[in-house]
Amino acid sequence: MRHMILTGTLMLALSTTAMASQIYKWVDDKGVTHFGAQPPQGQPATTINTATPPPRSEPSAPAPSVEEQLDPEQAAIDKKVKEDVAQQEAERKQYCDAARTNLAQLENNPRVRIEEGGEVRRIGEDERQERITELKKSIVDNCQ
Incomplete structure (x- = not known):
């Protein structure tokens, strides 16, 4: 029984990394950005790292307080x-x-x-x- 629980837990832990596949980003001739699991034929595509989130952009100026408004x-x-x-x-x-x-x-x-x-x-x-x-x-x- 322990062996089955250990195996199931290990499979579950490894399944998240196995399911993460490459995502490609490209821009077509009309300037539309596309995302897909397969790179396009004959167009340059960039791979997107799905393991880490994109960096947050800082707001340019803090929002004015209620009293300032x-x-x-x-x-x-x-x-x-x-x-x-x-x-x-x-x-x-x-x-x-x-x-x-x-x-x-x-x-x-x-x-x-x-x-x-x-x-x-x-x-x-x-x-x-x-x-x-x-x-x-x-x-x-x-x-x-």
């Missing part, structure tokens, strides 16, 4: 919008970090005190649970 006024507007979005994202991240910290404090500490109008007071369990619920809802709505 836009007019300067539109580019300035786009830049301003991107800056505004980045600032809003930073503010949202800061809010989310503070909300998660406050939620952890409320969940882990049953004796929470807050400062209102210069006075410090302890919040009750009902108010604590209400604030926990509000913070969880706010985190789900704004931070995910």
Whole structure:
């Protein structure tokens, strides 16, 4: 069984090189380029190497970027919008970090005190649970 598998694998590996034949390229009297497996009678033909691909040609100039294609006024507007979005994202991240910290404090500490109008007071369990619920809802709505 091993012998048959080894023979089959070897035949398969060698079949790709055996099937690669010469390809000829020539131009006829009318200037039309032809390709074929047999060279033409009485015309010069060149053989094409099918083992290696032809070299890639480099583009003469890089494609202009999107910003270069836009007019300067539109580019300035786009830049301003991107800056505004980045600032809003930073503010949202800061809010989310503070909300998660406050939620952890409320969940882990049953004796929470807050400062209102210069006075410090302890919040009750009902108010604590209400604030926990509000913070969880706010985190789900704004931070995910």
